Each structure stands twice: as structure tokens, then as C-alpha cells.
Amino acid sequence: MDGQYCRISLDRHSTRRSQTGTQNPGASCPFHPDWGHLYKRSFTGPYLRCLRHLEAQYVLAELHERICGNHSGGQSLAHRAHSQGYYWPTMKKDAAAYVKKCDKCQRYAPIPHMPSATLKTVSGPWPFAQWGMDIVGPLPAAPAQKKFLLVATDYFSKWVEAEAYASIKDKDVTKFVWKNIVCCFGIPQAIIADNEATNKTLIIALKKRLEQAKGKWVKELPGVLWAYRTTPGRPTGNTPFALAYGMETIIPTEIGLPTVRTDAAKQDDANAELGRNLDWTDEVRESAAIRMADYQQRASAHYNRKVKPRSFKNGTLVLRKVFENTAEVGAGKFQVNWEGPYIVSKASESGAYHLQRLDGTPLLRPWNVSNLKHYYQ
Known part of the structure; x- marks a missing residue:
């Protein structure tokens, strides 16, 4: 580009020549420089503005959790950013990672009904044993x-x-x-x-x-x-x-x-x-x-056949299912489903985990894996 930027027409089928008289690079390249910003030619609509990492994170935050956001899923978030006219090479991956680490999305996530551990049957060898x-x-x-x-x-x-x-x-x-x-x-x-x-x-x-x-x-x-x-x-x-x-x-x-x-x-x-x-x-x-x-x-x-295994290592951050005795008073239908995070301090063979708070205070009793889920930061 020889240090010069070329203005391009918003009409993707036309090109304009630069001050040097050379043809606009947009005629053969899918990426176009315009007024200091880089644009990518889109197959579905107008040119897409290419974003740096910090700019991409700003857009994801605005579209996911701020005034324009509704805490949608990763695929929906990436589609919305694309439809608003933005592009970066890893937008689908970054959108999924952003949603995965969203604190509110994790706390209000629905409680899974798929079992997390195989069924362990217990039977007595004789009556009342x-x-x-x-x-x-x-x-x-x-x-x-x-x-x-x-x-x-x-x-x-x-x-x-x-x-x-x-x-x-x-x-x-x-x-x-x-x-x-x-x-x-x-x-x-x-x-x-x-x-x-x-x-x-x-x-x-x-x-x-x-x-x-x-x-x-x-x-x-x-x-x-x-x-x-x-x-x-x-x-x-x-x-x-x-x-x-x-x-x-x-x-x-x-x-x-x-x-x-x-x-x-x-x-x-x-x-x-x-x-x-x-x-x-x-x-x-x-x-x-x-x-x-x-x-x-x-x-x-x-x-x-319906089990979706779930396990945690020592030191893993987890959320715990909210029960009636730990629910927020007066929250009603707006009650969160998960609370925490807690740190896994010890795992037992029976599928129960000992937890502690972030300040190191241990919880009184172990918790079954079905009541826990990963917390991502």
C-alpha cells in the first residue's frame, strides 16, 4: 500500500483508484483498508470491519451482557456480531469462550437432568441387614x-x-x-x-x-x-x-x-x-x-445409557446447586440456580466432593457430583 490508504466504494462491484492512480486492492483481495480501518468483503452483506482483540472483547461484552445484550448462547452471539458488521478470524471460538465464562450465565444456567454418574445399586444380603x-x-x-x-x-x-x-x-x-x-x-x-x-x-x-x-x-x-x-x-x-x-x-x-x-x-x-x-x-x-x-x-x-460423566480435580472451582435452605429470601422465580464458587479440596471414591470457600473455610459435609458444576473464569 506504500503507506497510503485507499478509499473504497460501499458498492462491492465498483472500485476507485488511489491518488497514485493504481487500482484499489479491494478488486482482488477480500480485505480492504479504509480510513485507517481494515474491512473484509462479506458474502452475505456489506463490508465487515475487522477488529483487534480488545475491540472484539468490547463488542462481545456490549452484545452479550450490557445494554444491547440478552445473555444469548455462543453461536447466537457470534452471529449477532457478524450481522452488526464486525469480523475477526476467531469470532465463533471467542464468542463461545466468552459465554462459557459469563458469571451470570453460569449462575442462572438450568439444572441438568442428565445423570452425572453411573447408578450404583445397593441390596441387603438378608432382611434388615x-x-x-x-x-x-x-x-x-x-x-x-x-x-x-x-x-x-x-x-x-x-x-x-x-x-x-x-x-x-x-x-x-x-x-x-x-x-x-x-x-x-x-x-x-x-x-x-x-x-x-x-x-x-x-x-x-x-x-x-x-x-x-x-x-x-x-x-x-x-x-x-x-x-x-x-x-x-x-x-x-x-x-x-x-x-x-x-x-x-x-x-x-x-x-x-x-x-x-x-x-x-x-x-x-x-x-x-x-x-x-x-x-x-x-x-x-x-x-x-x-x-x-x-x-x-x-x-x-x-x-x-443416559449418563454424562462429570468429575473434578482438587483445586477446581465449582458452583453448587441452590437448595431451599440456601435460597435467597423473596427471590421467587428470579432465584439463581447455582451458588459459589467453591474450591474442591478433596474427592472421594463414592462421587462426593469436599468443598471450601475461597477464603479457605471448609464446608461442613461433602457434596455429590450431581449437585456441582464447573465454574469458569
């Missing part, structure tokens, strides 16, 4: 301000124990285990803090019984537990009551409309029938264990 325990709530306030439900499920028989509390402290859990598990079924081999599937079943059953009287869930709880214990489960093919006690219970329906079984209970050979049922208990439980293993294997295969 392993229990899963969890807390449900807060629920609508019931008499005595009871808002929480402590639920324990035997992994083998699926027998459920549950009690309502106004608040649940360590002493309440200890008393519950002693009263509802140890005194009734003996000392368990293990108690695991996981009981999500049973929780959902109980909540759905309570919803169907309550209708408008939401505060009466404590009154309906015994009936829901009885129904659950006497209903055959798909994993085992038996009722929790039968696997626990060796025979099926007699339900009120059989008193109103007697069956062969209830008539037999009045005869002299009732004790003999009871003895035979107890003799067959081991066979019934073994069949249930085989069916349970097959069910868990098929469920794991179906679940694991």
Missing part, C-alpha cells in the same frame, strides 16, 4: 408444627419405617434408630444416608390422600405406611410384609369379603398352614433376591 435413611421436608406444617419426615427402608424386604418431627436433630435420629430399627429388627449391618426412591413413593401417596387438607399428612401417614408394606413391589414380586414375616397379612378387605385364606385361618389346621409358610420363607426370600438382582441389573443398564 442394611437400611437406607433420609429426611423429607419441609412439608406443610401439621399439628405440633411437624414439618419433617424421617424415613428408613430395609434394602432387602423394602420394609419402611417413618416418623414425623418438628425438627430433626442428632438425638432424634438416634432415638428413631433405636426404637424403630434395633428394638424391632435387631442391630443392622449398615445404615446408608440414601432413600430417595421410597421418599417419592410416600410423598405421592400422601398427596393423593390429602387433597386440600395438606396439614393432615401426619394423620394419614400410618395408613400410607400400611398400604406400602402390604403392596407387592416390582423389584421383588412380593410385599414387604411377606418378606419380613414369611406370609401375607390379612387386610381389612378380606374381613368384609372373606376369601379361602381367611376361612382357612378359622380351621384347626391354621397352625400347620402357618408352619408350612414359615418353612418356605427361605425359598421365597431367595427368589426375591434373584429377582431383585435381575431388576437392578436392567435398571442400571437403562440408567447408565
